[in-house]
Amino acid sequence: MIVLEAVSHDFDGRPVLDGIDLALPERRIGVVGANGSGKSTFARLLNGLVVPRAGRVLVDGVDTRKDVKAIRRKVGFVFQNPDHQIVMPIVAEDLAFGLKARKVPKDEIDARIDAALARYQLDHLRERPVHLLSGGEKQLVALSAVLVTDPEIVVFDEPTTLLDLRNRNRVAAAIDALPHPTLVVSHDLDLISGFERVLMIEDGRIAADGLPGEVLPFYRARMQ
Amino acid sequence: MIVLEAVSHDFDGRPVLDGIDLALPERRIGVVGANGSGKSTFARLLNGLVVPRAGRVLVDGVDTRKDVKAIRRKVGFVFQNPDHQIVMPIVAEDLAFGLKARKVPKDEIDARIDAALARYQLDHLRERPVHLLSGGEKQLVALSAVLVTDPEIVVFDEPTTLLDLRNRNRVAAAIDALPHPTLVVSHDLDLISGFERVLMIEDGRIAADGLPGEVLPFYRARMQ
Amino acid sequence: MTIGLYHPGTSPLHRASAGAKVAGLLVVSLALFVVPSIPVALLSVPVAFAVYLSTGAPLRQLMAQLRGPAILLGLVFVFHLAFGTIEDGVLAVGRFATLILLASAVTLTTPVSEMAELVEWLLRPLKPLGVNPEKVGLAIALAIRFVPLISEEFRHIREAQAARGLAANPLALIVPLVIRTLKSADELADAIEARGYER
């Protein structure tokens, strides 16, 4: 479970998050909000990429400020642009990257890569150079590279904006099928319309919080 | 008016557009299609960025193969990612850049920049660094930089995919309000649902062509 | 990976380890400079040429790679004929021809990834000095990863500017290219940390 206690943050003195208190026991959480409202900052809190100026962020009881290593192991993070999170030039090497960082033994690495690729029928891409994949394939590889490290929670920051409709549907289905608790930041409201809970951020505060059926129409109206 | 006569194109021998005949007298034209179906190639034909292997493309009677300079002056092109077309660090400098390339006199440049920025209430951004603007502001600056050169037709290739709802709405309103004939390639079907004509491209051919009310439901069904 | 000048094959050199090949190259270059003997210099060239041919790369590629060095060696030889002794000329040309042939043979038969591993291994003793071989390995992989990203960005930018009626202008191309790729680099750095990479 994710817990935020009186979390505030600013960049160069400009407040971005402002006294947020939240407990998020749900398994499917969506986050919406305007450009610059603080969504990405909020998501980055959850795996310690951003450490708040004030307050605490706890993931399953672990403080992100105190044990970054444990947090990185617990929280997988999928970014908007797969091109900017795939580190190695070959698909299999990239999946191995996170495992090597965690000092997983060599033979186990191979088995885990096989399993992760099989999950989305990506086996045939194993030895392919990343830059020749389609956008949707790249995003699924990026997701596999996160799942292969066995996180407990997966956070997505706008994972479908760069994809076309068909690729978007492929990634949306993958997110739907995840057994992990998941938090998704997205401008694509359809993507989160079936979630258990949606937060709307405005000027660094939670301006709405509830079922998608309540929050999304409110957000749509606000954006007119 | 845009006219295509028996236009075919291939990249490295792989056919991408296949014998397209079209006359497009409408003032609002939308183009939809799956990833890789040839939409961007189609759009690029219209301002000579792509010269077809076979057939001719005429814009107001000018052949894109024969007079690229005239075509570039006639057809303004706005891309998906404004970062690619923005050259100079400051908004006003960037708007001036295209005018200088066209040898517009200095005092006229200033007046035209003022007018272009005023159109979308961007006056306050005149001296701002472009790379610190929000996505929507950037896309509107990119559009202004195209309009400032006074094109006769404006082509958009997925102009809203990177934007949040509010910025998307802002850009959509800007497109709606354009006095120019406009062609928009987009995965955002709402954006073109009020247009006069929609083309659906599939495997390099026009698979559907008509009113949005006819073409869009057909396309949606195809993408499931 | 089969990028670079590496030419895949099954020759004895292909099967030898990268470390052995580079060590061999070092020993031969030292020996050639320590022993200034005309017969050795004369003999070593055909031997090195045989090694070069044994890589099994297409003859045309092999010959094309030698054109540049051959011209230079010709110049050096003429210089010695004019201002020095024939012996010195033979010695100098023989040494360089041997070394260039052997070095090319090593490059042709060793994949870049194996070379990178060798570098990481070689740097290990420097750890106490603060050199981190794993970081060097990461930098190599990232540079290879960046090349297609840069060319993709470059293509987008060139197109967008042609569309704005801007003729190819190096300033107009490189400024957005640098800024866009720097932004990608920032995001990539975040992703590397998010994926649990330890500094």
Added chain:
Amino acid sequence: MSKDVSTRDIVYIALFAALMAAINLVPAIQVGFLPVPITAQTLGVMLAGSLIGAKRGGLAILLFVLLVALGLPLLSGGAGGLSVFFGPTAGFILSWPIAAFVTGWLTELNWRRMNAVWFFVFSVIGGVVVVYLIGIPWLAMVAKLSLWDATKGSMIFVPGDLIKAAVAAVIAETVRRSYPLMQAAR
């Protein structure tokens, strides 16, 4: 790479090494039977120093040299591999990391007053003077030329090198105004 090189530094280093490789798409010019080509790549050396500073810029170009040694075809005419380091241009190539470091060091020292003119001056000091100081003696040694002849022959590079320094200066100044990198890094 030393301990105080952060993950972000590594990514920048890799990026500028890759930019060096990309600049190689501008074809080099081979003059007469001179064994050294006129190349656009020193532009990358100057930019690395000007934009990411001494340590990172120098390491970026060093990484590029390492990639060449590993067998990637990143030099003019698609040359690469270990044999390059026995050739007449090896001195120039090995001078590049030092050149980037010097340009970067001067840029960092004078960061507050940087403008296009200073970027030009520092690009010339690093990317031309340092490069010639190391490259020309090496060329003389390998090609068995007198130092004087090698220097005279190398004067053919001067116009191109000055143009590259000017281009680097305008680019660095424009980037400095749009994306304040060096400040963020310190």
